[in-house]
Amino acid sequence: MSAVFANLFNLEWQQVVMWIIGGLLIYLAIKKEMEPTLLLPMGFGAILVNLPIPSPEVTGEVSGVRAVIDFLFEIGIDSHELFPLILFIGIGAMIDFEPVLTNPKLMIFGAAAQFGIFFTLCLASLFGFDLKDAASIAIIGAADGPTSIFVANMLDSNYTAAIMVAAYSYMALVPIVQPPIIKLCTTKKERLIRMKNTGKKVSKTTKILFPIVVTIIVGLVAPDATALIGFLMFGNLIRECGVLNSLSDTAQNVLANLITIFLGFTIASKMVAEDFLRFETILIMCLGLVAFVVDTFGGIMIAKLMNLFTKNKINPMIGAAGISAFPMSARVVHKMGLAEDNQNFLLMHSVGVNVSGQVASVIAGGLILTLVGALVK
Amino acid sequence: MEQTTQLAEQIIEATEQAMQYEFAFTPDRFIDSLPIMGTGMLGIFVVMGIIILCVTGLNSLGARPKKEKKDK
Numbered sequence A: 001m002s003a004v005f006a007n008l009f010n011l012e013w014q015q016v017v018m019w020i021i022g023g024l025l026i027y028l029a030i031k032k033e034m035e036p037t038l039l040l041p042m043g044f045g046a047i048l049v050n051l052p053i054p055s056p057e058v059t060g061e062v063s064g065v066r067a068v069i070d071f072l073f074e075i076g077i078d079s080h081e082l083f084p085l086i087l088f089i090g091i092g093a094m095i096d097f098e099p100v101l102t103n104p105k106l107m108i109f110g111a112a113a114q115f116g117i118f119f120t121l122c123l124a125s126l127f128g129f130d131l132k133d134a135a136s137i138a139i140i141g142a143a144d145g146p147t148s149i150f151v152a153n154m155l156d157s158n159y160t161a162a163i164m165v166a167a168y169s170y171m172a173l174v175p176i177v178q179p180p181i182i183k184l185c186t187t188k189k190e191r192l193i194r195m196k197n198t199g200k201k202v203s204k205t206t207k208i209l210f211p212i213v214v215t216i217i218v219g220l221v222a223p224d225a226t227a228l229i230g231f232l233m234f235g236n237l238i239r240e241c242g243v244l245n246s247l248s249d250t251a252q253n254v255l256a257n258l259i260t261i262f263l264g265f266t267i268a269s270k271m272v273a274e275d276f277l278r279f280e281t282i283l284i285m286c287l288g289l290v291a292f293v294v295d296t297f298g299g300i301m302i303a304k305l306m307n308l309f310t311k312n313k314i315n316p317m318i319g320a321a322g323i324s325a326f327p328m329s330a331r332v333v334h335k336m337g338l339a340e341d342n343q344n345f346l347l348m349h350s351v352g353v354n355v356s357g358q359v360a361s362v363i364a365g366g367l368i369l370t371l372v373g374a375l376v377k
Numbered sequence B: 001m002e003q004t005t006q007l008a009e010q011i012i013e014a015t016e017q018a019m020q021y022e023f024a025f026t027p028d029r030f031i032d033s034l035p036i037m038g039t040g041m042l043g044i045f046v047v048m049g050i051i052i053l054c055v056t057g058l059n060s061l062g063a064r065p066k067k068e069k070k071d072k
Helices: A006-010 A013-030 A036-048 A065-078 A082-094 A098-102 A104-112 A115-126 A131-142 A145-154 A160-172 A174-185 A204-221 A223-241 A245-270 A279-307 A316-323 A328-340 A347-376 B002-019 B027-062
Strands: none
Touching (some): A013 A160, A036 A065, A036 A160, A098 B027, A104 A316, A131 B027, A145 A160, A145 A347, A204 A223, A204 B027, A316 A328, A347 B027
């Protein structure tokens, strides 16, 4: 009988804490519907990898649950960042770039809203993290899970799991994090600014050429972002070409869902108690929040700055959508606009800024890899 | 009793492990990272600027009036 319960004595209190964290993630996913597609697999995976089962490094076994999850991590993330890149094909197929193509200057907000990434890099450096970890933590501000995973893994960060959890948690918390910052940075008068819809239409040729041109530009200027932007734009090309509707549909739904299942589960392989329960994890969560806040601030401030020089005033709230968390951030801004004035429809503009943020965050990730990668090698 | 001692040892070990990260203000590292912030932000604006120019160009090409087919 004692043999049946022998494994019970291998249980450590840290593992129980991780079960509670896993349970919390599952609760947030189901009850609060916060990024359930990722938080639920991550939560369950966190419980799974913290069962008192000897790790494959100790036993040398090539089977068993830990070995399988480790294998998924190795092939899906560690070796060539396969899962985040394939997921980007699905994301690219979901994005309609028309709002930004009709009004290209919206891209400026997407660029400005990446300020949080670089600010957090400096802040993390100030708190004693070495450059590669500081850069990996900073990329939480990209508000884009695959980019965070890609950059943290490429830089071989010691805190990959905490970074991934922070990135996805804050993306889910955008509707809670952003509104107070937006209200704090804008006046009521600014929030009431109405923006005209351009009403312009974009030709099919432009829509098809856009992903190709962006890939070439980014590939030339920020070569480290080529993989991310290439996969994103490939997905978008499938969507816009008009002759691959079936593939586009598969990429948006089946492919994205499949990868998401494995991605969440695989990330959890790094949520082992001994690596996760550290003081640094709390610090990383705080720094991630700072990144989101400063991103929002950066987007709003550039809109205010532009208002000083432009005749057609811009509602500064749309700058906040440059944070990239697509499409939550655009929805938040749209809802806030309607709350102030029920005839103020900001959706087209905020979506335009939001998709520009998606592109800008990938470029920021590439630039981080280029700038930091050269220094840490 | 033995298990309680074992648990206490585990807690001490975990605490020591957590203490390995020294929370310290490192202004030198902060100053070293500032050029990365400057270059990074400049880089994003440059790349996005180029993309804006290209999109504007594509839009103007797409906006060229096509020769209308006259059905007679």
